[in-house]
Amino acid sequence: MALPRYVAIESKFKNYLRYMHKDGEQHGFLQFSGEEIVSPFAKFEIERAKTTTAGNDNGFVHIRCCYNNKYWVARSSSDSIIIAGADEPNEDQSQWSCTLFEPIPVSGEGGNSSSSTNATVRFRHVQLGRYLTGACLFAQSSSTDSDRLDVFGIINWGLLMILPKHIALKGDNGLYLSASGGYLEFTSSDKGDPKVGNEVFITKDGSIRIKNNHFGKFWRHSSADWICPDSDDTTTDDLNTLFSPVKVGDNVIALRNLGSNNFCMRKDSYLKAGVDTISNEARLVVEELVVSREIYNVKFHLMDARIYNRNIITMVTKTATNDTQESNTATLKFSRKETKSSTWNGSVSFKLGVKTEIQTGIPFIVEGKVEVSAEFTGGYQWGETKSEENQVETEYTITVPPMSKVTVSLLATQGSCDVPFSYTQHNTLMNGEQVTHDFDDGVYTGVNSFNFDYDIKTKEL
Structure with missing residues (x-):
């Protein structure tokens, strides 16, 4: 089964799996208590194992916590709680410290019904032969859970683009996006122009809201597809004020507006959510407004x-x-x-x-x-x-x-x-x-x- 390289894992109750980093009895545990996907504790890396069992179409994987770069493993030979505690992968299935897991695809409603879910799976601990479940992850039973508490949503973390807090955006015409008469226009050649500054706010699911510093208002997709910095809405309820950045290059992005599902582009000199592909006009250079x-x-x-x-x-x-x-x-x-x-x-x-x-x-x-x-x-x-x-x-x-x-x-x-x-x-x-x-x-x-x-x-x- 092919999974993204970097993932977030979501429970049936739409909480994110997170690493418990604070000192105490639960240090190193993996718990479904995360409310924000953009967290160092909620990011995991899937590594394809070198070995698998003959006839197994799902394949085996190692799962590594990106906070401490350690692999998922049973807590001890007598404890089936799963922790992020192994320094290196171990594919010896005769050892309790084996770090192999089998992702098993699940059809129908599972851990998550979100549109951002890449896959819905169960994870089976290969050495123990048990499925992972629980508020704190542990290998519970060799049988699946009737309440589907062992079914998880897999979200492609690699698609998330975490922008700096204070930015300016430059268009394909080499000019900075600037506040202009209620619109956003690619007309400024000065990065220090107070009209080009924007502040980025990351939401719980990784989408962003952008506030123009000059107007002090959030970007909004209008009925005519223009992007206008005129919203006073402080919630994340209006999709027209939400954007999803997509990485194109080291400092180049495309911005998809979630209200129209189109990418923002330079139309003449103005910003418009007007294209469904990442054209040259939709490529934006990001620069931090930090001296x-x-x-x-x-x-x-x-x-x-x-x-x-x-x-x-x-x-x-x-x-x-x-x-x-x-x-x-x-x-x-x-x-x-x-x-x-x-x-x-x-x-x-x-x-x-x-x-x-x-x-x-x-x-x-x-x-x-x-x-x-x-x-x-x-x-x-x-x-x-x-x-x-x-x-x-x-x-x-x-x-x-x-x-x-x-x-x-x-x-x-x-x-x-x-x-x-x-x-x-x-x-x-x-x-x-x-x-x-x-x-x-x-x-x-x-x-x-x-x-x-x-x-x-x-x-x-």
């Missing part, structure tokens, strides 16, 4: 850290030869190049190349666990990988037996870690306004070497 950005108060959630891709590597090899009849002592000098890399990114928020200053710690793997062992302050491009390279010299003293050659290899384990983090973001807008928000969607990825050890081999001459 500078600071990120600080970075808090790493080490309880949710994940270590993976562990590989033992040989960093340096040295030899010592003793061609005498007496034992000798040799001191070998090892010079190794240590490389570390760090990346700070967000699983939900969308940042468009704004000049950013970040103040943060740097987590690395130390003796098999993640510790915050350094700090970084300076300019940073969100999502950029920072690498650091150091030359390290050590000495190792060995006793070489008579008529022997000793080979000493310096070994290390190289691994990657993912650590979720929360942070404060302070923006200076184009109009000079200072805006501060807290976010929970940070994901740090680090790569480094650890567990250094010496491997010694002796060979007679």
